[in-house]
Structures are given as C-alpha cells and as structure tokens.
Amino acid sequence: MQGISVPTVSINGHQLLQMGFRHLTGSLETKALEVVPPHQFKNDSLVFLDLRTKLPPSPDRGICLWAKGSNWREFRREGLLFLEYDHLKPAMAQVLSVFDRKSMAFPEGLSPRAHIDPTAKIGRLVRVGAGAVIQAGAVLEEEVHIGAGAVIEAEAIVGRGSIVHAKSVIGWNCRLGERCMIHSGAVIGSDGFGFAQGPDGTSYKIPQVGNVVLGHGVEVGALTTIDRATLGSTVIGDGCKFDNHCHVAHNCTIGPHSVFAAGFKISGSSRVGSHCLFAGEVVVTDHVHITDRVTIGGRSAITNDVTKPGAYTGYPLQPLRDGLKTIANLRELTRLRKDVATLSKLFKLGNRLHKGSEQ
C-alpha cells in the first residue's frame, strides 16, 4: 500500500481530506479525546511520532500517526490505531482541526449582551460575542465569528467566514476578505502617522481618510496593527500571515501569500511582493519596494529596494551568505582592531629599519 493514499482514513469520524495518510494497523473506529506531545501519550489520546520516537509500552488505547518510513511494526499492539503520514506539518494542519475546541470562545448566535447597531447588516450563521460592538452600517457576512468585546466600527465589512477574536478592532470603513482570522487585540485601521510641521516646529495632524483592505485568508496576529491609508487603501494580499506585534503603516501594499514573523514593521508607502518570508523583528523603511519571493533573515533592516528574488539578511542588507558572514565576523572586530594597530606600528618600524638598511 506504500505510496497510495486511502481516502477513507478518518479520525474521530472526521474524514481526512488531503492525500498523504495511510492506514497501517488497528481499528479505524478508535477514538481520541485529545492530541498530546509524544512524551505525554496516554489512553484515548493521539500522538504524532517521527522516525526516531520509540513508543512507551503503557497506553493501549489511542491513535499513533507515524512519519513515513518509521519502524512502527515493533510497537503495534491491540487497541492502538496506527496511521502513516508523509509530511508532518500538512498532517498536523489537517488532524489538529478535528481537535480544535477554541470555537467554544464563540458561542452560537448573537449575544443579547452584544451592542449591535440596527443599521448593521448581519449574515446567516453569524456569531457575535458578549460585549462586542457592531457599529452603524457595518456588514458581517455569513458565518462570521466576532469575539467577546471586539469592535467593528461604522461601515466596516467583514467577509464571509472570517473570525475576529476578542478585543480586536476593525476600524471605520475597513474591509476584510473571506476566511480571514484576526487575533486578539489586533487593530485594523488605526490612523497612519502623518503630520505637517508648522514653522514653529508644531506638528499638525494630516487626517487619515483612507482605509485598509485585506484579501481572502489573511491571518493577523495578536496586537498587530495595520494603519489605514492617508488616501486610498493600505492593501494586504490574499493568504498573507502576520504574527503578533507587527505593524504595517499607511499606504503600504503587501502581495499575496507573504509571511511575517513577530515584530515585523514596515513604514509608509512601502511595497512587498508575493510569496515573501520575513523572519522576526525585520524593519522596512518608507517608500521601499521589495520584489516577489524574497526571504529576509531575523532583525534585518531594509532601507533600499530589493529587486531580485532570493535570501538576504542584516543591516545593511546583504545576500544571505554574505550577511551571515558579516554577523559572524563582528566577533573578530576587537581582534581586528588590535591587528591593524600592530601592523601599522610594525610597518612604520619596518620602514625605518628598511630605510636603515638602505643607508
């Protein structure tokens, strides 16, 4: 059966849809109550096992998902269901969704303790939690979940199937595509940071009258901010994923399927292409243009356009290999300084000796 997926493999009665799972041994009727790390395997649980894991002898009721090529045969025993997976992350993506009980935080229906303006449009199967505020003219398309205490400001639109977690804010006139997920405390549509300086050094606010437009399937981490455009829109492409504590300034444009780890910050009017990958704490200055399929190492600072796909790191930014060498060589800077001082001294001395020998 190796290499042929069995479409009828199911866990807890939920059929696994993607390719990549095979039945090894045991009853497909076996149920698991929770997924645990391998060292916590116990009765009625499910574990993911990699090539090197050895199964402890004790639990005799549960589900084991083995990496392709594992030596599972010696561990088989009655009461255990063994399945095989091809790749860990896609397998986890599918199997864990069966066990995700976070929807408990979104009770069904519209809480009588939510504050929903009568002019808001609420689709079918929408859930709105206690203390949430849905302002005038806001639109919640079908199957949207709004968490406890979240605020959907006037005229904002939340696309079908999107989930807005507790305490996040979708600002006036901003738009979320379908199946977006906004984590707790995130702020979509805060004002861009724009001021005019008066002759006396006083800053006058430039009102930020644009909005934020998120594509489909965008995930925004907890306490991330995406500022509205001064004019027009700050645009986030389909499938982009932002970790916690990120910041996207006014009028930025982010291409589809780019991924940003925690603490990413990008200044006004910059553009990022599609399928880019940013490690943690990267900053980008304003009006910079980064092309598609660019990967950036952690804590880099990008102050100029990146015009070629590839991997880069550092401040100043360099191609990845060069940048890593620069970082490593910083450890040698003190020695380098001493060596140069020594060489300078010796050279002067040598020169004198040399001149002496010429006399």
Add this chain to the structure above:
Amino acid sequence: MQGISVPTVSINGHQLLQMGFRHLTGSLETKALEVVPPHQFKNDSLVFLDLRTKLPPSPDRGICLWAKGSNWREFRREGLLFLEYDHLKPAMAQVLSVFDRKSMAFPEGLSPRAHIDPTAKIGRLVRVGAGAVIQAGAVLEEEVHIGAGAVIEAEAIVGRGSIVHAKSVIGWNCRLGERCMIHSGAVIGSDGFGFAQGPDGTSYKIPQVGNVVLGHGVEVGALTTIDRATLGSTVIGDGCKFDNHCHVAHNCTIGPHSVFAAGFKISGSSRVGSHCLFAGEVVVTDHVHITDRVTIGGRSAITNDVTKPGAYTGYPLQPLRDGLKTIANLRELTRLRKDVATLSKLFKLGNRLHKGSEQ
C-alpha cells in the same frame, strides 16, 4: 495673485483657514464627495497633484489641488475647480479634515450601553460609545469623545476635546490635556516595571503609585503604552506624537513637540528634550538625558546622554554622517578581515625576506 492667499477659498462649504491656498480657475461651488489618489481621479472627487502629474482627460466634475508652479493651464476644463497650494502636507492637513468621516465611530451622546459610574463628571457635548466604562470619579471635560469599549479608570481626567479611540485604557488617576488623541488599544498608566530582588532571587513588586500626565495636543498611537511613575508622574509634553507600538517607561519626561515613530522604547527615568525626532525602532536605556532638537536615525540604541542638538544614528550612537558610514562599512567587514590576515602573513614573510636581505 502669486503669493497672496485668498482667505475665502473653501471646499464643500468649509472655508480653508490657513494661508497657502489660491483660486486658479473653476467654480468655488464645485463639491467633492471624497479625496482619492491621483490615479483614481473620478467625477465628484478631489485630488492633490504635484508638479509632474498629468491630469487624465476623463473626469469633468471635481476638484484639483495643484502644487505651486504646476502646469495646470493645459488641463483646465469646465466642471473642474482648480486651487493651488504652497506645501503638500499643510494643505492635506487642512483639506482632509473636511472629508474625515471617522467621527462616525463616535455616535453623539452617551450610549445607553456604556457603563458610566454615577460619580464620574461628564462635560457638555461628550460622546461615550457602547461598551465603554467610565469609572468612579473620572472626569470627561467638554467635547471629549470616548470610543466603543474604551476604559477610563477611576479618578482619571480626560481634557477638553480629547478623543480616546476604541479599546484604549486610561489608567487610574492619569491626566490627559486638551485635544489629545489616543488610538485604539493604547494603554496610558500601566504599571512601571519595578521590582526588589530578594536574597533568594525572587522579585518583589514595587507598587507603582504615581501617574501619567499628558500635555495638550498629544497623539498616542495604537497599542502604545505609557507607564505610570513609581512616585510622581511620567510626563509627556504638549504636542508630542507617538506612533504605534511605542513604550514609555515609568518616570520618563518627554519635552514638548517631540515625535516618535513606531516601536520607540525608552526605559525608566530617562528624559527627552523638546522638538526631537525619532525614526522607527529606536531604544533608549534608563536614566539617559537627551537634549532638545535631536534627530535620531532608525533602529538606533541610545545608552548615554546626548548633550548637543543635531542628528545621530546607530548603536553605538554616532553623529549621523559617521553612523551611516559605519553601517555602510559593515558590508566590508568580511573583506577587511581577509585583508588583515593577508597583510599579517605578508608582513611576516616580508620581514623574513627583509632579514634575509640583511644577512
């Protein structure tokens, strides 16, 4: 007329107050519904145009604001109102306020779904949104706007005309001056980070009993925190502007009209002068004193006093020009290391040769 402003210039019936606008051609009765970026110019919209923009032929009903010196004459046509501005940012500051509809997020009056303690003092024309909490003894002076779900804790004072956006928190006993703007999720008056270490390494909390005092016209970005003082006050001067994700620690003092881009963080008891400008992600350690009119480049780290006005950058901090050179020269570090290794080898070799030639 060049150089002489016409005080009666108006847009949508709102007279423009500042100097710096001139009527060029077209009817002052022309109305615009929205402001759009130049490439999205359409009927009934307003655009700002710079010296190089060429107006597309199609829209024939709208308002064009031309930069002084633009070649506007060739684009004039019936139905378009042309005005001229001196400087873009002051012009935007004034014109965009006519079009700012974010006040929709602050419906008039006190929401019956807000939680207002009977001992709170509420001024004339105050707006409080649904789900907001105004605690005992808090004071909202006239024309204050409190967003949905914001919390004004006990004994806090919000000065006249200030706007506190959704979900932000003004902590116990903190004071905001007049015309402040606090963006969503900001926290004014969180505890300072102060602990006493016990002999066993346990940290005992030092209660933070001071407060935060903001001057007039202070803007605080989304998800920015300003910690209360341990004793006394953390003080922010008039007209300071903080971007998103900034952090001001306990007992800091910030002079008037200083501006801080996203991610600025300053540790306890440090002082910043007036009219300073900090680019993104700058950090300042504790008990540092930075004088007036200092400009700091992005991602700098300031660990010592800055006693002279001027521009600086880097970590360690250097005068701007030197700091930029240091950053640029980091790219040469790997080559430098190789060169020094080569020189050392050659020098030894040379010395030997030299000595050989002396024999």
Add this chain to the structure above:
Amino acid sequence: MQGISVPTVSINGHQLLQMGFRHLTGSLETKALEVVPPHQFKNDSLVFLDLRTKLPPSPDRGICLWAKGSNWREFRREGLLFLEYDHLKPAMAQVLSVFDRKSMAFPEGLSPRAHIDPTAKIGRLVRVGAGAVIQAGAVLEEEVHIGAGAVIEAEAIVGRGSIVHAKSVIGWNCRLGERCMIHSGAVIGSDGFGFAQGPDGTSYKIPQVGNVVLGHGVEVGALTTIDRATLGSTVIGDGCKFDNHCHVAHNCTIGPHSVFAAGFKISGSSRVGSHCLFAGEVVVTDHVHITDRVTIGGRSAITNDVTKPGAYTGYPLQPLRDGLKTIANLRELTRLRKDVATLSKLFKLGNRLHKGSEQ
C-alpha cells in the same frame, strides 16, 4: 539599635512586616496621605531619602524614610517621623503597597454590567468589572480581580488572588497560577504562528490546540502576548516578570524567577532557565536552549544555545565584556577600513622599494 529591626514599626497603621526598618525619631502615630519624590516633600506626605539628600526646612508634618547611614540627625524636627531603611527597593516594595490606590479600578463584587456565563465558577471575594466577559466553564478562584472589559474565555482558570487588568484576554483553556498580575491589553493564549506550506506556496493553518500555563506570582506587562502551544503547553515558571510589549511564542518553556524587560521576543519551542535576566528588546530564535542564571544585555539576539551561566550581550552574542568591546569598536570601523587600505597600498609600495633595494 543598629542592625536590629523593630517589628512594631508601622506606617498609617499598617505594620511593616519585613526586616530592615528601624525607628529613628518622631511619633509612630504620624500619618501620611501620599508618597512623593523628595523634591516634592510637603505636609502629610512620605519621602524616601538617600545618603545625599538634604531635607528642606519647610514641611513639619510627615514621614521621612532615611537610607541607613544617612545624616538624619541635623534635619530632625517636631512633627516629622524618621525611620531608617537598609535597602531602597525592598523598602519601597513594602511601604508603597500601603499607598497603592489602584484597587479603585476594581470595585467590589460582580458588576451587574459584566457578562458572566452561568456555568463559570466564581470564588469567594472575586471582583469582576463592568463590561468584562467570563465565558462558559471559566474558573475564577477566590479573591481574583478582573478589570473592566477583560475577557476570560471558555474553560480558562484564574488562580487565587490573581489580578487581570482592564482589556486583557485570557484565552480558552489557559491557566494562571495564584497571585499573578496581568496588565492591560495583554493576551494570554493567542494562537501560535504555525503553518504548513502547500506546493503552490499557500500557507495552511496548523490549528493551535494547546494552552498556556502560568505559574504562581507571574507578572505580565501591558500588551504582552504569550501564545498557546500547538500541542501541550507554553509554560511560564513561578515568579517570572514580563515588561510591556513582550512576546512568547508557542511551546516555549520559561524557568522560574526570570525577568524580561520591554520588547523581549522568543520564537517557538525555545527554553529559558531560571533566574535569568533579559534587558530590553532581546530576541531569541526558535528551538534555542538558554540555561539558568544567564543575564543578557539590551537588544541582543540569541541564535544559539547558551550553556553556561553568566552575562552576555550583542548580535552575535558574546560574553558581556567582549560584546561591549565589539559594540564600542564599531565606532572605529570606518577608520579601520581606511587604515587597512593605507597599509595595503604602503605594503605594495614597500615591497616594490624593497625589491628595488635587492637589485
């Protein structure tokens, strides 16, 4: 009496429990209404004075706490109570708690304007503020305080005596130990940042079904996030203290009594030992292991295991002394580059001369 603590020393009728205070002079009946910085000393206030402070002549009713060894005798006068303390921070920790009135932000009892699910378990003497949401199956143990607008999601447990400030979120199934303090806007239990990449570059979410477990006495700063584990738990040890804007990713384990200044960020599955101390803006990459009793300088980046206790700084990380030298020597980089260029030129020239002399 030097060196012997008097257990009956009290302030405002609150007996000071710890060792380290001695009565010098004045009536123990003296009361203070507030604690102020030394330069603001006035009638009915309390001040902490160090060895060099000179007491102004004016206030004649109040309490002065003198550092051990101070020259207090010359300042004594009727109406002033003088006590002596051994160490400032432990003294402040104890005395300021007498004056902390922030509990005003947590009115007694369960606010009728809170949203408490009937299946939640609420202990004795619990306080829940207006607009707070306590979801199904959540547990608030005795003496817990929940601030205005905070959200305790389904099945979360808040341990005895813990304080959750306004607007913070305790996510589904997360657990707080006893006496924890969670500051405003913090998010405990946001999703870990985990995705499977499809062959077309699309990111599929890996559901995060684990939780966060905080030990006893943990303090979490305003707007700090601690992500839930993918499987199992993200674990924070007893007595850990996090400043504002920190980020702990999924599946990290932090040992007891470690302290993290503002902006600390640690990526997935990394481990930090006990009694560690991190200055501001330190980042740690994923799957790194840092041992016990490690101290890290500000803005360091840790990309490899730290296996020996001690102090370190920089990026790359070096022992503290070396790391500080590296940072200082960066200032010399531009000169170094010039020196090496000069040496190279001279060497070539010298070589030629030398060769000439050999002819």
